[in-house]
Amino acid sequence: MGYEHILDMKVYIETYGCQMNVGDSEVILSILGKVGYSLTDDMNEADLILANTCSIRDNAEQRIWGRIEQFRLAKRKNKNVRIGIMGCMAERLKSELLESGKVDLVCGPDAYRRLPALLEELGHTTVAMDVELSRTETYADIEPKRIDSNGVSAFVSIMRGCNNVCSYCIVPYTRGVERSRDVESIVREVRTLWEGGYREVTLLGQNVNSYSYTDKEGKHTGFAELLRKVAGEFPAMRIRFSTSNPHDLSDDILYAIAEHENICRHIHLPVQSGSNAMLEKMRRKYTREWYLDRVEAIRRIIPGCSLTTDVIAGFCGESLQDHLDTLSLMDKVGFDSAFMFQYSERPGTLAARKYEDDVPPAEKTRRLNEIIEHQVKTSGRRYAAQMGKVFEVLIEGPSKKSISDLCGRASNNMMCVFEDKHPDRNRVGSTAKVRVVGSTSATLICEEIENAI
Numbered sequence: 001m002g003y004e005h006i007l008d009m010k011v012y013i014e015t016y017g018c019q020m021n022v023g024d025s026e027v028i029l030s031i032l033g034k035v036g037y038s039l040t041d042d043m044n045e046a047d048l049i050l051a052n053t054c055s056i057r058d059n060a061e062q063r064i065w066g067r068i069e070q071f072r073l074a075k076r077k078n079k080n081v082r083i084g085i086m087g088c089m090a091e092r093l094k095s096e097l098l099e100s101g102k103v104d105l106v107c108g109p110d111a112y113r114r115l116p117a118l119l120e121e122l123g124h125t126t127v128a129m130d131v132e133l134s135r136t137e138t139y140a141d142i143e144p145k146r147i148d149s150n151g152v153s154a155f156v157s158i159m160r161g162c163n164n165v166c167s168y169c170i171v172p173y174t175r176g177v178e179r180s181r182d183v184e185s186i187v188r189e190v191r192t193l194w195e196g197g198y199r200e201v202t203l204l205g206q207n208v209n210s211y212s213y214t215d216k217e218g219k220h221t222g223f224a225e226l227l228r229k230v231a232g233e234f235p236a237m238r239i240r241f242s243t244s245n246p247h248d249l250s251d252d253i254l255y256a257i258a259e260h261e262n263i264c265r266h267i268h269l270p271v272q273s274g275s276n277a278m279l280e281k282m283r284r285k286y287t288r289e290w291y292l293d294r295v296e297a298i299r300r301i302i303p304g305c306s307l308t309t310d311v312i313a314g315f316c317g318e319s320l321q322d323h324l325d326t327l328s329l330m331d332k333v334g335f336d337s338a339f340m341f342q343y344s345e346r347p348g349t350l351a352a353r354k355y356e357d358d359v360p361p362a363e364k365t366r367r368l369n370e371i372i373e374h375q376v377k378t379s380g381r382r383y384a385a386q387m388g389k390v391f392e393v394l395i396e397g398p399s400k401k402s403i404s405d406l407c408g409r410a411s412n413n414m415m416c417v418f419e420d421k422h423p424d425r426n427r428v429g430s431t432a433k434v435r436v437v438g439s440t441s442a443t444l445i446c447e448e449i450e451n452a453i
């Protein structure tokens with residue numbers, strides 16, 4: 001089988017959903033690169049238009065259907081263009097996508113190695129699809145081709161799938177069972193990044209705390225050991241990770257973070273709800289008390305660690321009191337920031353089968369807005385509390401608002417903006433020492449401490 005005839009083709013990729021999808025698009029591009037595809041950022045110039053999609057909430061999917069109409073306009077101009085749907089929506093909807101007559105190619109998250117073969121098939125059939133899930137695929141040997149990278153910070157996927165069955169969540173159905181990538185291939189990828197000038201990696205998985213890999217000799221590595229290994233081997237690389245499930249957040253993991261200064265002082269710890277009745281129905285496997293205990297452990301073991309979360313408003317049967325419990329938990333913890341969503345029923349999940357989606361839409365919106373208002377105030381307070389502190393910032397580039405300012409994150413993940421005192425130098429990827437002189441609810445306004453460069 002030869003792919004010569006598809007040399008010099010152009011692929012356009014849009015990526016939706018979580019960071020895992022961002023990482024996957026880079027795997028897709030690497031696989032396609034080997035058979036002659038290069039990336040274009042102009043849809044109208046592409047031979048292949050791909051959307052790497054998300055199914056987490058209904059509005060995520062609706063957005064993709066809208067984009068497909070745009071892709072079809074490009075196809076109208078050039079009949080030879082192929083439109084492909086990758087990722088979670090491909091996995092969830094499967095042939096339904098092809099039956100819509102709007103797309104040519106459907107490829108699920110574990111089938112990307114088959115993309116060249118599927119494209120080959122498209123040479124002589126009208127549609128092609130592979131949505132097989134795998135128990136073993138981790139794309140460990142594929143070196144992702146970075147897209148839209150700032151050259152400083154990159155995602156490294158350490159596992160795929162999810163073994164939890166949170167009742168509201170579609171991910172286990174779209175991503176399959178949990179499997180961890182082998183330690184050596186993770187270390188190799190981090191080394192390649194380091195040598196390529198990257199200074200920060202985010203280790204990715206739906207539940208990184210349950211990372212578990214046993215090699216051929218029977219040596220087992222859990223997440224705490226993986227952190228120790230990566231942080232120890234690359235002491236000047238910043239290490240981040242996402243997402244931590246509260247249920248599996250052990251003290252050992254917290255100690256591993258505390259032991260290494262290059263592991264960033266930030267944990268994203270989705271709580272979802274502050275009500276035990278809701279947590280139980282959500283099948284989150286922890287209680288409000290357990291969650292608060294983990295927060296207490298984080299603050300004890302890693303002083304200065306920032307905490308962010310995800311919250312769902314208006315889950316099935318959520319009473320006003322349940323909602324107030326969420327607000328009170330948020331007050332108690334004081335998250336630095338949060339992603340907040342209205343519950344969206346996903347077909348086929350346990351919640352869709354078992355519980356009525358009975359909080360009226362207007363009430364869901366009201367509760368969500370209340371949660372957001374609360375959080376904006378808390379974030380404002382948390383950011384203001386950094387006033388006067390000194391942070392080391394990894395410079396990512398010019399700030400969004402002004403090119404004479406630089407931006408980058410402190411270890412605690414807070415975005416810092418400060419005036420560039422050395423515009424003659426290229427400082428992206430280096431660090432700066434800054435002092436906080438002001439804040440908003442999402443940014444620290446800083447000034448550089450001159451003698452620290």
Ligand code: SAH
Pocket residue numbers: 056057168169170171205206207243244245270272310311312341342343344345346
């Ligand atoms: N694996 C991560 C979450 C991945 S999904 C974890 O367990 O924490 C990201 C977030 O989307 C979730 O934390 C949840 O807050 C939200 N989410 C997932 N399913 C949802 C649904 N059906 N409706 C609304 N929000 C949802």
Ligand code: SF4
Pocket residue numbers: 162163164165166169170171172206207245
């Ligand atoms: Fe979904 Fe729960 Fe798995 Fe997160 S842990 S991806 S919320 S099932």
Ligand code: F3S
Pocket residue numbers: 016017018019020021053054055056087088170171174175
């Ligand atoms: Fe969305 Fe799939 Fe991620 S459903 S949130 S892209 S795992």
